[in-house]
Structures are given as structure tokens and as C-alpha cells.
Amino acid sequence: MRKFICISIILFFLIVLLASLVMISHHHKVSVKQNAVYEELIETVESVSADDEVTIEFEDKKTMYDGYSKLYERNNDMVGWIKIDETKLNYPVMQSVDNPDFYLKHGFDKEYTDYGCPYVQENCDVLLPSDNIVIYGHNMDDGSMFATLDNYKSKSFYDEHKKISFDTLTSKNEYEIVAVFTTTVYSDDGFKYYEFTCAQEKDDFENYISKCKELSLYDTGVNAEYGDKLITLSTCEYSNKNGRIVVVAKRIV
Numbered sequence: 001m002r003k004f005i006c007i008s009i010i011l012f013f014l015i016v017l018l019a020s021l022v023m024i025s026h027h028h029k030v031s032v033k034q035n036a037v038y039e040e041l042i043e044t045v046e047s048v049s050a051d052d053e054v055t056i057e058f059e060d061k062k063t064m065y066d067g068y069s070k071l072y073e074r075n076n077d078m079v080g081w082i083k084i085d086e087t088k089l090n091y092p093v094m095q096s097v098d099n100p101d102f103y104l105k106h107g108f109d110k111e112y113t114d115y116g117c118p119y120v121q122e123n124c125d126v127l128l129p130s131d132n133i134v135i136y137g138h139n140m141d142d143g144s145m146f147a148t149l150d151n152y153k154s155k156s157f158y159d160e161h162k163k164i165s166f167d168t169l170t171s172k173n174e175y176e177i178v179a180v181f182t183t184t185v186y187s188d189d190g191f192k193y194y195e196f197t198c199a200q201e202k203d204d205f206e207n208y209i210s211k212c213k214e215l216s217l218y219d220t221g222v223n224a225e226y227g228d229k230l231i232t233l234s235t236c237e238y239s240n241k242n243g244r245i246v247v248v249a250k251r252i253v
Contacts, residue, residue, distance in 0.1 A: 034107065034113060034115045034144065035142075035144065037107060037108065037109060038090075038091060038092075038108070038144075041071060041091075041092055041108060042090055044067070044070055044071060045067040045068065045070075045071065045081065046067070047067070048065075048066050048067035048070075062127070062170040063170060064169045064170055065167075065169065065170070065172070068080075068081065068167070068169045069169070071092060071108075072169060074108075075094070075108055075109070075110065077094045077095060077096050077102075077103075078092050078093070078094055078108070078169070079093055079094065079095045079120055079126040079127075079168065079169065080092070080093040080120075080126055080166060080167050080168045080169060081093060081165075081166070081167045082118060082135065082164065082165065082166045082167075082233075083164070083165040083166075084148055084161055084163075084164050084165070085161070085163075085165075086160075086161070087148040087151075087161065088143050088144055088147070088148055089145075089146065089148040089149075091117065091118050091137070091145070092108055092117065092118070093117075093118045093119065093120060093135060093166070094108070094117050094118065094119040094120070095119055095120040095122070095124075095126065096119070096122070097122045100121070100122035101119075102119075103116050103117045103118070103119035104116045104119070104136070104138075114138075115138060115140060115144065115145060116137070116138050116145065117137075117145075118135055118136065118137040118145065118146065119135070119136055119137075120133055120134065120135055120136075121133075121134040121135075121136070121194060121197070123197055124197050126168050127168060127169075127170065129168070129229055130197045130198050130229075131196075131197065131198050131199045131205060131229060131230060132196050132197050132198070132208070132229075132230040132231070132232055133166075133197075133229075133230070133231045133232070134193075134194050134197065134231075134232045134234065135166075135231060135232070135233050135234070136234050136235070137149075137233070137234075137235050138235065138236070139235040139236040139237070139238075139245075145235070146233065146234075146235035147235070149233055149235045149245050149247055150235070150237065150245055152177075152180045152217075152245065152247055153180070153182075153217060153245065155217075155218045158177065158180065158218070158220065162176060162177055162220070163175065163176055163177070163249075163252075164177065164231070164233070164247075164249050166231050172253075173251050173253055174251070174252055174253040175230075175231055175249035175250060175251050175252065176222050176249055176250055176252045177220055177222065177247060177248070177249045178209065178212060178213070178220060178222045178223065178224050178230075178248045178249055178250055179209075179212040179213050179215070179216035179220060179247075179248045180216055180217050180218070180220070180245070180246070180247050180248075181212060181215035181216050181217060181245075181246055182215075182217070182237050182239070182240070182243060182244065182245050182246070183215065183243070183244055183246065184240055184241065184242050184243055184244065185242050185244055186242050187242065190242075190244075191211060191215060193208075193211075193212070193232055193234070193246055193248075194232075194234070196208040199226065202226045205224075205225075205226045205228075206226060209223065209224050209248075212246075212248045222250070224250040228250045228251065229250065229251040230248060230249065230250050230251070231248070231249050231251075232246060232247070232248050233246065233247040233248075233249075234246050
């Protein structure tokens with residue numbers, strides 16, 4: 001009887017080990033595939049140099065940069081590109097107004113994936129633009145998507161990565177970080193940062209910035225005034241249930 005129990009326990013742990021190895025192998029394959037997808041997109045954008053770049057007509061007599069137009073032709077849900085120098089954060093940004101969270105679980109190619117693709121909240125206008133453009137991305141274990149944002153808990157990381165590039169299809173823009181904070185969602189206790197997109201009054205903008213600065217993990221020394229244009233980047237933060245780390249930046253170029 002004791003021998004049977006020992007064998008059963010060993011078999012159980014062997015099955016668990018095998019299942020774990022299968023899951024790890026699958027996760028690695030998915031990670032490699034997703035990295036390959038976005039590396040190809042980066043190469044497509046970077047293959048068009050600034051000197052050779054041609055623009056094409058887009059909405060409201062604006063012109064779309066040729067590097068982005070090649071990707072827009074493949075998926076017209078693309079609204080921009082976000083990048084933080086010297087990090088893995090270097091991705092197209094999507095928006096699906098009629099299906100707001102589509103890119104939570106779908107990649108640029110619209111295939112299902114847990115990695116998703118960075119995307120803009122449905123009530124934000126990227127071209128206008130809104131006073132605040134809220135952009136979401138996953139915090140992946142392999143450091144991809146918006147995992148970089150978690151590093152902003154460290155002031156030393158911020159000191160070396162103070163600026164964010166967020167291009168639309170028709171303009172190339174640079175943003176300076178105003179505040180970095182953590183909060184929770186799906187709770188009355190958390191800061192509903194995602195509710196602010198357009199200021200009806202000056203006070204709306206100032207109240208938003210004031211709350212962001214109040215919660216900020218450190219003083220960036222950067223403020224924003226009514227009339228500035230903002231981006232708010234959001235990803236999961238795992239020290240709290242339903243936690244989020246949020247980076248707010250203002251456009252300077």
C-alpha cells in the first residue's frame with residue numbers, strides 16, 4: 001500500500017512537471033512569434049528614412065507619413081506609434097472605437113494573442129487631438145509591450161528615460177513625463193485617471209494634473225498647464241489587486 005502511494009505521488013509530480021514544461025515551451029514559442037511580428041513592423045517603419053520619406057493625403061487635408069502608411073494599408077485600425085528610447089517599448093498603437101477592447105487580446109495582425117497590442121481608449125481622438133490620450137498595453141513577463149512602464153517605479157530609470165515618442169499617422173511628437181503613479185481599478189478607492197480625456201473647463205485639466213502630481217512616486221519637476229496635450233500610459237501593476245502603473249506626459253514637440 002505504501003509503495004502504491006509513493007508511486008502515485010511520483011507520477012503526480014511527473015505529470016505536473018510535464019504540464020509545466022509544455023506550458024513554458026508554449027509561452028516561449030508565442031513570445032518568439034510576437035517578437036518576430038513586431039520586429040518586422042519596426043523594420044518596415046525604419047526602412048523609410050527621413051530624407052526619402054514621402055507623404056500621402058489623409059484626413060482633413062493632412063498628410064500621412066509613408067513609413068506609417070505602409071502599416072496603415074495592412075491594418076487601418078492603426079492610429080500611431082509609441083517608443084521609449086533604449087527600451088523594448090517600440091510598437092504601433094491601435095484603436096477600435098466600435099470594439100473598444102479588441103486589441104487587449106489581438107495583435108496588429110488581428111490574430112488572437114494574450115500579448116495584445118497597445119491601443120487607445122475609444123473616446124479619445126488622436127488626430128484632433130483630445131486633451132488626454134489614454135493608451136493601454138499589457139505588462140508581459142518577457143518584458144514586452146508596456147512592461148517597461150514598471151521600471152518607472154525607480155527614479156533612476158526615470159532620470160534616464162524622461163521622454164516618450166508618440167507619433168500619430170500625420171505628426172511626429174515628443175512628450176515629457178509629468179508624473180508616475182500607481183493606483184487600482186474597479187474600486188471606488190482608486191483614481192479614475194481614464195475618465196479624463198477632454199477638459200470642459202480649465203479646472204478639469206488642472207484638477208487632473210493636480211491629482212497625478214499628488215499621487216506621483218517622485219517629483220519630476222515637470223508640470224502641465226491648461227492647453228497642453230497629454231498622453232496617459234497604463235499597464236498592470238502586480239503589488240496590488242487590480243493594480244495599475246500610470247505614466248502621464250505632456251507634448252513638447
